[in-house]
Amino acid sequence: MTYYLETFFKSFEPELKAKIASAGTLRSIPAGEIIMRTGQYIKHTVLIADGRVKLYREGTDGEEAFIYYLEQGNACALSMICATKQESSQIMAKAVEDTMVIMIPIQLMDELMKTYRSWYYFVIENYRSRFEELLTVLDSVIFKGMDERLDFYLRNQFKNSGVKELPITHLEIANDLNTSREVISRLLKKMEQNKKIKLFRNHIAWVE
Template sequence: MKEYLETYFGHFEQGLKDEIVKNGRLRTFAEGIQVIGSGELMKYTMLVIKGRLKLYTDGENGEEFFMYYLEPGQACALSFVCAARNRKSDLEAFAVEETEVIMIPIGLMAELMVKYKSWYIFVIETYRSRYKELLDAIRSVAFHAMDERLEYYLIKQKNTFGSTTLSLKHEQIANDLNSSRVVISRLLKQLELKGKVKLLRNAIELKF
């Protein structure tokens, strides 16, 4: 655990890292496993140290809306809110690949906020970055047509995974964008005709 903290959270004070080692525990989630369930009472906050988590929220009719990813060096902002207000989760999180996290008891949160400036700044910065992502998602839905949302989604996937070849199925994209597979397939074909993408078997190669 110490090695992971030095690698991804080296800006934490030594005392803070010592407390995390003392009170935290490592846990590994296999690909596809649900890590956080909607309506679940949060008992831990999580620091991601390996892999990637994908977070969704549920719509009124049971549909899923993709929110954002959590990657190594990041934490779950939702768990911070739940810790402060003793609330249940409004989101679901799944492991996109084998993912390892450091789980810190929620009850320790308030103490860490008071004792360690680096933790306080980390929590505030986590709120800020997630708030920005949520605003971007709202703007995308409210002000952009589906073809524009699709391009924005593909760019975000490219930036997240660091590759222009994305292992994505049309149905998965449709679920993330709350659309239908038929619509997404048609729009991807249009992008291919424009030379912006190349459609492969269960993958998409970006040209932009």
């Protein structure tokens, strides 16, 4: 755990890192596993040490509404809110890659906020970042057509993952954008014709 704290949470003061290392738990989560479910009471605040986690809302018919991704060095702001107020989760969280998380018991939240300045600023920055991401998603839904939403979505995916080949299916993209696989396949084909991307069986390459 010390390696992850030193490498991806450099803003934490040494005393805070030591506190988290002694009281926290390092957990490995395989790709595809659900980390948090709607209605579940949160017992830990989650720091992402490695991998990637998708947050989304699930509809009554099982459809998904994508919210945002969490990656190395991020924390789940919603878990912080629910943990602090002892409320149940209103979202789903799933590991989309093999993921390593640092789990901090909710009993420590008040102490960390009062004692460690770097934790206080970390929490505030996470709230701000997640709020801005929610605004971006909202703007995309309200003001953009599906072709623009797809272009923005893919650019963001490639930028955040830092790769040129994205392992994702047409159905996964359709679920994230709350549309049909057929619509996404048609728009992806158009993007490929415009030489923005190259389509493969189980991944998409960015070529623009």
